[in-house]
């Protein structure tokens with residue numbers, strides 16, 4: 244809901260639990276008023292009547308109060324907007340008008356229009372609230388208005404939004420950091436004066452940081468307290484700077500691009516639209532904040548987010564590059580017998596791709612490996628009752644490929660400079676129309692050549708040589724590549740409506756709300772160790788729902804990572820916390836192992852609606868080596884997944900105090916039939932029988 248007050252210069256945006264208020268002063272300053280618990284329009288108007296602090300020579304009265312600080316004038320905070328023309332740098336705007344719009348499906352939108360007459364720049368700040376959500380989505384549009392001159396404007400930086408937090412005595416920041424194989428680790432600590440900058444200079448979202456933050460006054464817990472949290476919907480380089488200002492206020496500003504080295508050049512008539520920066524306030528701690536994020540993504544971001552995701556099998560860890568038709572058929576038969584619903588052939592099926600040295604870019608089946616193309620395999624997979632999926636990495640090329648030999652100029656490169664090859668591959672310049680046209684045509688032909696239901700879209704190296712010979716403003720490659728990627732995926736999905744897409748980037752190197760708006764799930768990490776995964780999944784769940792988190796059961800000991808041995812039970816229960824997959828070498832699994840796996844897959848299918856669509860409660864985090872557990876509540880059903888990494892000598896395993904239950908109702912354990920009262924499960928807790936090392940269990944309770 245959006246209400247307008249203050250004679251058309253004040254707006255109050257309200258969701259079910261929270262409000263967000265802002266106003267434009269008589270001097271056209273756009274000031275933040277409130278973000279937190281719900282307030283009334285009269286409250287917002289009273290806040291607007293409060294004057295800014297008095298001017299002082301060493302501090303700006305505006306700093307920490309503005310909705311979107313621009314470069315220039317009496318401001319010392321990091322600007323969200325930095326514009327340069329030939330003569331002038333910085334922005335001075337006039338407020339022009341506002342618009343509101345309401346759509347039952349997409350929600351309520353507020354647009355604030357400003358104009359900088361010196362730059363001939365129109366700037367629109369967008370605010371949107373989706374139905375039933377506390378998420379405020381913000382983004383910015385900058386347009387160079389035609390003015391009779393031909394000189395361009397340069398946007399050095401145009402952040403999506405700046406978020407302003409209320410005054411508190413101190414602040415704590417949570418972030419999700421990591422590296423390849425150890426993504427989305429939760430880190431929570433004091434925000435000290437100065438700036439905490441997270442981001443990526445790599446051309447993709449990156450394994451190092453998820454574009455997310457959460458801030459609290461140091462007093463929030465998993466299920467109590469105020470939390471302010473934001474996430475950027477962008478899959479290229481990005482930056483979020485969280486500043487603890489001298490007067491104790493906090494602002495977080497973020498958008499596309501890492502440095503201020505140049506985003507886009509706007510010729511007269513041209514526009515730039517920033518990605519969306521979404522944020523929400525929760526009064527129910529980190530758990531309620533996560534549940535609000537999850538519901539938002541399932542309802543408003545992920546295509547078909549309320550549809551279940553199938554159990555998949557992926558051959559990568561089983562076969563590596565050594566792929567063949569007979570072997571894939573046998574894997575498919577064994578996978579189908581285990582209850583798998585989607586069979587995916589990973590890297591190695593195309594071109595000369597017998598190792599990572601050749602073939603990327605040549606998206607036709609390797610004739611030695613698939614002499615009759617992929618259709619016979621796809622037909623068999625479908626006959627076995629499964630969907631058929633393929634791995635692709637469309638943005639890349641091996642120099643040893645037909646595509647590169649035909650079009651060496653299609654890669655990002657600086658002529659006269661050495662090119663960096665990571666994994667023997669170069670990055671195609673998707674900002675180029677001819678590259679996108681070629682890829683659209685090749686992928687379309689591939690999807691027609693054999694019925695393909697699913698693409699795992701991988702991206703296995705960072706940008707290092709972002710050159711674009713012949714382009715007047717090569718800096719735009721950083722954003723135009725990502726826009727090109729989005730366009731390509733959107734186009735394929737529109738042409739193949741049943742197609743599902745998984746975003747992968749050497750594991751979780753491209754996980755963000757931007758890619759999730761056009762993919763069905765993400766590959767969480769190349770680290771499939773079931774114990775390591777608990778930590779990765781704990782961080783991942785701060786922002787993203789189980790419905791998009793692909794998790795595989797692989798071989799034990801893991802041939803790829805740390806040689807840890809674990810039971811099928813532990814591996815399955817770990818992977819059942821997301822979209823279950825199997826990635827082990829089924830040709831090597833005994834009949835007993837495959838039968839046990841089949842029973843776990845069958846169990847997963849019974850709890851899938853609860854895991855993938857339910858409200859998540861993190862009962863105990865996987866810190867400290869003791870018992871950890873998550874709980875999902877969906878309608879009358881509750882599922883608890885519990886893991887015990889190691890039991891200390893003589894140490895009792897504590898019961899799990901469940902949340903989100905009806906205290907007055909009784910709950911029956913679907914497996915054992917035992918009935919317990921909701922209040923008992925909440926107060927004393929659910930007793931587990933976990934014992935020893937690497938034990939795990941699934942509990943499925945139903946309200947009577």
Ligand code: DGJ
Nearest residue numbers: 559589590747749750769
């Ligand atoms: C990286 C992915 O994360 C893996 O799952 C696998 O698909 C390989 N790429 C294949 O090259």
